[in-house]
Amino acid sequence: MQYSLYEPQKPHVHKPEEAEKHRKRMFWFRTSILSIALILVVWMLWRVWPTAPGLVIELGVDGELSMDGKPMGVGKEFSFPQLQIGKHIVTAKPVKPVFYITEQTERIDLQYGTRETIKMLEVARCAIDSKPQGAWVVMSHQTEGELLIGKTPIKTVIPYGYYEAILRLPGYPESRTSVLSSESSEIKHFVDFEKLALAEEKSSKLTENFIVSSLPSYAMVKIDNIQITSPKRFLLEGGYHKVCLFSGQTQVICTDVVLPTVGKPVVISWPDNITSPCLYFGEGLYPLPYDIRNITVSPDGSRLLFNTQAGYVNCVDLITGRELWATKLDKAFNGLPAMILGVDDEKVYGSAGIPPGSNWGGPGSTAFAISLETGSEIDVDKLYSGSALPMSPPKFKAGGSQFYGHVWKGPIQPNLSIPKGMEAVVVTGNEVKRFTHEVSYWDEADFLGVSISAKKNWPIFVYQTIQKGYGSGFVDVHVLDTQDAKPIKTGEKDEEVRYYKGSWTNFSGPFPAKGVCFDGGFDTKGTFIMWNDHQIASVAYPSGKIVWKKYVDNVPSQPPTIVSAKGKPVVLLNFKVSPYELQFDLYTGEQIVARSKPQDAVEAIGGEACPGGVFVFPNGKIVSGVKSDANGNFKPTWVKVYDDVLVKASPWGALVILNNTVTLLGSHELAPVMSIKLPGLGSPKEAQIFGNQNDLAIYVGTSCWIVDRYGLVKGYFANVSSLHALESNGHKALLATIGQRQVVIPWP
Structure with a gap:
């Protein structure tokens, strides 16, 4: 039997049932391909076809929202499914006051098909307490400045950012702590002032917290209802008390005092050899001899x-x-x-x-x-x-x-x-x-x-x-x-x-x-x-x-110096006003440089600079929050002008003196952070201010008040004919002429 190497293939014929199944499968396959293609085409058209942009605005607190100057309502969340393309200005203002925020403005640029979500007025909870309670709380922000937020206990909200929480309670050391406000970090801060005071060197529980160390025979000190006519020591309840000083039957001054329970006692004195009325919180007053010569103070x-x-x-x-x-x-x-x-x-x-x-x-x-x-x-x-x-x-x-x-x-x-x-x-x-x-x-x-x-x-x-x-x-x-x-020799033997x-x-x-x-x-x-x-x-x-x-x-702000500028020796002079810098050729005196453009905020703004970026001008104008724009121009964020009111610069900040009150302005919005009542101060036209970070001396007319960082009077002197800072190697006390006597007043 012979086999052929080539045998024609027989045709494959589906059965009717199989043919129907095959047809259906191919139908659904083609339908799926077409559907996917259609979806892709629609998606691509949606991406490129001009459609109105959408915007969602979320507020951290209830606020009033406006867009491009038009009110949009009050609430915490706002949705705008269709907006015009281009630039928009969104402004949000909190319904209730929020520290550091009066309003927030965002500038957005919307394009076709965009959907954006922006968050504004973002805040975190803030809880601050102390023992004892009643401490003043000041929050300090690097760019926004200092702001008084109240007394402990405090529960509030504060914008996101890093702050320094400053707590001050009279009679105790000041507390300063860095805190963070963020979406994931609430501020919870507590200060135990008694522990803080006991941690200081040589601090302990007090057995005497109020001491009258010296008093003339014709004077009297009254604390609450206790009359004191001679040096005495007391242990009184800690906290605020009223102290009054009398010369004969005349009341000289009344002021608040805070008596501590730990740390250092409150000491007041009126030395016998000072004939004019004075109330000094301490014992360091020293009337100088009449044949005094050089005066100096040790470095500490x-x-x-x-x-x-x-x-x-x-x-x-x-x-x-x-x-x-x-x-x-x-x-x-x-x-x-x-x-x-x-x-x-x-x-x-x-x-x-x-x-x-x-x-x-x-x-x-x-x-x-x-x-x-x-x-x-x-x-x-x-x-x-x-x-x-x-x-x-x-x-x-x-x-x-x-x-x-x-x-x-x-x-x-x-x-x-x-x-x-x-x-x-x-x-x-x-x-x-x-x-x-x-x-x-x-x-x-x-x-x-x-x-x-x-x-x-x-x-x-x-x-x-x-x-x-x-x-x-x-x-x-x-x-x-x-x-x-x-x-030079005198001829003596073994002469040196x-x-x-x-x-x-x-x-x-x-x-x-x-x-x-x-x-x-x-x-x-x-x-x-x-x-x-x-x-x-x-x-x-x-x-x-x-x-x-x-x-x-103009008077140079510092002594002239010889420096090298572009390889040439020049005499350099710096000024607080324009021209801010002058350079003269060392050999010919030819003016080489006269710089009229300010390099920093101090030069640009002028006036007298205070801590926190506050500047005080002689005409009663105060500015703060100085920032530079893209062109290098400096402009203040906040400006206040006080007409016919005395405004003075100080180591603490700008002071407004009016109606027996000294008001300290903070750098943020130039809002008040402390008010000090000084009866007899009045509304002076001129005053001299001396001080450091802890104490201020305010000299008006023939009276001088010394106040501390807590707003409490630490000294009062009458019949003062002159007052100036006693400086030596950078260390200071005050030298006053009281009556006919020169008196050295150390800082309390």
Whole structure:
């Protein structure tokens, strides 16, 4: 049997039932493909075909919504399914007040087919409490500023962001804590002030919380219904009490006081030797002797130092008002003065005897130093050839040397002539060269500074004298050249050289100067720069010829300096008003730069700057929230103008003084954050403000009030004829003339 390799395929014929099923499957397959294609076409058309945009607005609190200036209703959620394309302005205002938010504005740009959701007026819950309750709560935001939100306990809402929660309760330390308000983080903050006070050094539960330490026989203190006519101590209930001071039958002042239960007691005093009425919360008041000379304060502010006609240096504790020690200096006798130059953490130092360089003869002078702790003298006679100047921080340095200059003024008797003398010291390693020069009886003298480059990298000391009396007003410049200094010897055996003789050059000055620019590191081509508030001049040495001189309309905000600008040495002057910066060529005096565009908010706004970006102007205008736009222009967010009302800048912020009330404005919206009632203050036209972060002194007419950060009176003084800040090395107290007596008032 044979098989064929090729056999025709037989046709496959579906059965009728199978053919029907196949037809249906193909129908549904084609239908599905067409449906999917249709859906894709519709979706693509929907994406590209112009359709109106939609918008949903969600508010964190009930608010009034407006869009493009048209009211849209009140609520928390708003839906707009169809809006016109393009830019829209949406504004939301809370129905009930919300801290830091008066309204919020958003600018949106809608396109075809878009659906957007925006959230506005976003806030989180905020709960703040304290023990004891009643603490003032201030929230501080980096850009929005400080805002008073009330007293504890507080339950409110606050916008999202980082804040510093500041809690203040009189009689206790201030609490500052960083807090976060966000969608997932509510603010819950609690402060136990008693624990906070006990955590401070040497704090404990009080057995006495109200002390009257001193009181004249004719005075009376009344706290609540308790009358006190002599020094006494009490343990009273903690919290607010009313304290009144009487002189005879006359009420001097009444004020609130908060008595603590832990920490430090409240102490009030009226020293017997202050005849005018005063109420001071502390014991540090110190009436000065009538023959007082130099006055200074220790770096920590706790000690007052001064010297007297009798040659003593005295130290007083400004916390208790008690004298710690009085040291008599051997060189200062028979009325010869001891002149305090400075004070550091360990000692007070200066010169004793007739001033160095004076032409009064006598036994001469020597440096002294006294231990702050013990009041005992420290042997410094041989330390710097008998000079006190190198004991102070050096202001001028170059080439491994330090340079010191000073004009000593030492009155022997009140209302008599004053012996004066110039002194200069060069210290290079262990080598000390000391120079002195006399000052005429008729002249007032000042040390202006040191120039290095006028003598080609060799120091010259520049002094100035202005003649008084007959021929008054003549200005002379005295220049000491130390290059070829010769030791001055008396011929004694084993003599130690204490003085050197330099070369002095005198010539007429271009104007009464306030200083000389230090030029270390610059080639001035044999000149030095002198300046005062409105003039600046280049003076050739040793001829005294004026190379160039310029006049400026405004007073520089800081002393002129020599700097390098684009490779050229220039004299730089900065101002608070336009032009904000002037640059003069060091050699020709040609004006190179006059910058009139402000670089920061302080320059742009002007006025007197306060903490928190607040600026106060003499005409009663106050601004805050200064921001720059895209073009670099600075504009304030909030502006207030007080007509015929006294507005003053202070270390706390802007103060509005009206109707016996001092109101402190916060930086946010310039809203009040504290009001202090001061009976007798009135509505003054002028006031002087002194202070720091914790206390303010407000001096009006012949009265002075000291208030603390909690708005409580910490001191009141009557019959004050003058008041100024007593500054030394940056540390402050107040020096008041009360009646006929000078009184040092430490900050409470």
